[in-house]
Amino acid sequence: MSIRVLLVEDDRDFRESLESFLSDAGLEVCAVGDAAGLAREMTKAPPDVVVLDLNLPGTDGLSAALTMRETSNVGIVVLTGRTEKQDRFQGLAIGVDHYLTKPTDPAELELVIRNLHRRLSGAGSTPAEAREAAPWVFHAKQWVLESPAGIPVKLTGTELQILEPLVSRPGAPVSRTELMRHAGRQDPDETGRGLDLIIFRLRRKVEKACGFALPVVSARGKGYVFAGEVIFRPE
Incomplete structure (x- = not known):
């Protein structure tokens, strides 16, 4: 066909x-x-x-x-x-x-x-049906983000620390300063590309691993937001 x-x-x-x-x-x-x-x-x-x-x-x-x-x-x-x-x-x-x-x-x-x-x-x-049927799942202790289709993506320490404040408050913008501080990094230039590069690479990694676009989007003038449904599991 x-x-x-x-x-x-x-x-x-x-x-x-x-x-x-x-x-x-x-x-x-x-x-x-x-x-x-x-x-x-x-x-x-x-x-x-x-x-x-x-x-x-x-x-x-x-x-x-x-x-x-x-x-x-x-x-x-x-x-x-x-x-x-x-x-x-x-x-x-x-x-x-x-x-x-x-x-x-x-x-x-x-x-x-x-x-x-x-x-x-x-x-x-x-994928569209799976997005509607199931949320993302963030397993903090295992350092894993699970796609709506149940595919696990192993995270690095930096990726884990960047995602944690976003998935703990889905739909709410998190400032660039807070994200970098949570990751234990210094980013003196708030318009710099350090954070942007980390998130760009994470999006590419997640999509390549599971076929889903990671719903972390820029909140203009504020920072970033996790714009999807997600379950946060700290244990």
Whole structure:
């Protein structure tokens, strides 16, 4: 069975080029240029994976992704020219499965699509369903973060110390100063990249290990927040 891909890209030349490449690679591709076309195709012939640009005319890609995630378990791969960290964090917080920035090798995109489809169509619930059905679990004594699908991710000491204040107060922003102090580190420049780098690497590690985007997102001007459901187990 072929993988149904809906490509949403407003640049006509790039859209047609990418559509041609993915079709030649054996994927079943439908391409549209805006969110209205996306909504129409989602109703008419729901795809397995949506490849979504963010800079769309009319409704932007992040808003479209949020609508999809609220109503569907479709796989979402963002492919955008937006390289700002905040855009990536916002997309992952919404629940997109992958965030790729242009220029991207089309062959890499094909692999991302195929791997995502395999994960979504595997036995058991999809990642989106698992997010709704089960929380994350933080095992402090074992130094383990357990994904909603029950996959354990072993943490380093620094990762444990950074996550602990976040998971103990889910939904509440924790300041950069408090996070670094809890980790026993000095970060004299509150706008520096020390903490950002730790969290970036932790997100990448968790997603690679269990296939879930870690819901630790930036709270602008405040710090970071764990924006998901989590059970904190100190023992």
